[in-house]
Amino acid sequence: xxxxxxxxxxxxxxxxxxxxxxxxxxxxxxxxxxxxxxxxxxxxxxxxxxxxxxxxxxxxxxxxxxxxxxxxxxxxxxxxxxxxxxxxxxxxxxxxxxxxxxxxxxxxxxxxxxxxxxxxxxxxxxxxxxxxxxxxxxxxxxxxxxxxxxxxxxxxxxxxxxxxxxxxxxxxxxxxxxxxxxxxxxxxxxxxxxxxxxxxxxxxxxxxxxxxxxxxxxxxxxxxxxxxxxxxxxxxxxxxxxxxxxxxxxxxxxxxxxxxxxxxxxxxxxxxxxxxxxxxxxxxxxxxxxxxxxxxxxxxxxxxxxxxxxxxxxxxxxxxxxxxxxxxxxxxxxxxxxxxxxxxxxxxxxxxxxxxxxxxxxxxxxxxxxxxxxxxxxxxxxxxxxxxxxxxxxxxx
Ligand code: NAD
Numbered sequence: 001x002x003x004x005x006x007x008x009x010x011x012x013x014x015x016x017x018x019x020x021x022x023x024x025x026x027x028x029x030x031x032x033x034x035x036x037x038x039x040x041x042x043x044x045x046x047x048x049x050x051x052x053x054x055x056x057x058x059x060x061x062x063x064x065x066x067x068x069x070x071x072x073x074x075x076x077x078x079x080x081x082x083x084x085x086x087x088x089x090x091x092x093x094x095x096x097x098x099x100x101x102x103x104x105x106x107x108x109x110x111x112x113x114x115x116x117x118x119x120x121x122x123x124x125x126x127x128x129x130x131x132x133x134x135x136x137x138x139x140x141x142x143x144x145x146x147x148x149x150x151x152x153x154x155x156x157x158x159x160x161x162x163x164x165x166x167x168x169x170x171x172x173x174x175x176x177x178x179x180x181x182x183x184x185x186x187x188x189x190x191x192x193x194x195x196x197x198x199x200x201x202x203x204x205x206x207x208x209x210x211x212x213x214x215x216x217x218x219x220x221x222x223x224x225x226x227x228x229x230x231x232x233x234x235x236x237x238x239x240x241x242x243x244x245x246x247x248x249x250x251x252x253x254x255x256x257x258x259x260x261x262x263x264x265x266x267x268x269x270x271x272x273x274x275x276x277x278x279x280x281x282x283x284x285x286x287x288x289x290x291x292x293x294x295x296x297x298x299x300x301x302x303x304x305x306x307x308x309x310x311x312x313x314x315x316x317x318x319x320x321x322x323x324x325x326x327x328x329x330x331x332x333x334x335x336x337x338x339x340x341x342x343x344x345x346x347x348x349x350x351x352x353x354x355x356x357x358x359x360x361x362x363x364x365x366x367x368x369x370x371x372x373x374x375x376x377x378x379x380x381x382x383x384x385x386x387x388x389x390x391x392x393x394x395x396x397x
Contacts, residue, residue: 199251
């Protein structure tokens with residue numbers, strides 16, 4: 001099969017197994033050379049949403065940095081009827097293969113993490129093959145959620161709330177900077193987004209594993225979030241997704257009250273804005289990320305998911321510092337005043353004529369294609385390849 005990139009809007013409909021495998025190998029290499037082991041490493045790690053982006057980086061750091069047994073959950077699809085598998089499928093397949101080569105325990109469950117069936121399957125695997133979970137990473141980004149108790153299907157929206165938002169925006173396909181007017185979400189849309197991306201499912205996971213006695217004493221759980229600068233607040237922090245992220249933080253606080261006596265500690269970690277399948281769907285944000293990339297690359301502070309997560313795991317296994325609102329902050333370099341002043345200066349003057357000088361459009365596009373395994377100079381994309389990926393240690397539900 002010859003696999004070509006087929007980009008449609010903010011998704012790529014194809015994925016390249018060899019390119020995805022190379023992405024995973026590069027991330028493992030980074031972990032192996034940059035993560036210093038301490039005595040306080042997690043032994044059994046569950047990553048919900050562990051097949052792409054921040055979750056995959058978490059699974060790789062747990063496995064190759066901490067030598068932990070790792071179980072991942074993701075919503076991924078096998079190749080079918082001439083379609084390639086999803087990038088997350090190929091990433092996981094590569095992760096499992098490299099883990100197995102080093103004699104490590106790693107497994108992936110592909111199914112709907114919101115369902116009771118998935119939680120039961122994970123609990124069975126944990127109890128029969130792993131022991132108790134001491135770190136649960138919650139890294140889901142989903143457009144919808146079928147509620148396991150009520151059967152209601154919730155759709156999330158990425159909209160401002162309260163009033164419309166007028167902003168500069170980059171049309172990635174053409175490089176044109178236009179002005180977009182985003183209409184505010186209704187209260188119902190905001191509540192639906194909270195139902196999908198808020199903390200209810202995170203809490204259900206913790207309650208379920210706790211009832212089954214599958215959380216170790218002093219277990220930690222972390223969910224990922226974002227805040228960003230003022231000029232993206234209308235679409236992120238103060239928008240529907242921000243409301244869901246506030247619910248996630250409220251959930252962490254309530255988990256700490258309800259499960260604190262068992263030693264569980266729940267955290268929300270604020271991560272840097274990066275190109276992932278989830279973030280490329282948010283209006284306005286790709287222009288911000290492109291400007292940010294240019295500034296951070298020039299100041300040598302640019303990180304990808306793996307650098308961010310290695311830095312997070314160093315904190316987790318040594319000293320966890322929280323800001324005054326109780327967040328772990330990994331967006332510190334992004335939110336540095338010098339960086340943000342320069343982003344704001346460029347944001348005010350950026351237009352179609354100067355965007356290539358002020359923003360790293362090529363870096364954005366290249367990172368986007370890389371998510372799907374494309375754009376590696378060392379790979380011959382004209383070559384007919386065997387599409388079949390390793391399915392050992394994969395459980396489909
Ligand atoms: P991503 O799209 O790369 O990863 C999403 C993961 O969720 C994948 O593993 C996918 O398979 C899984 N998933 C989605 N729906 C599922 C379902 N129903 N069942 C099982 N698995 C499912 O996204 P990401 O950017 O890595 O986002 C992960 C988290 O990090 C999100 O909470 C996001 O808000 C947060 N975050 C992202 C950024 C960013 O800039 N990308 C910044 C800060 C925080």
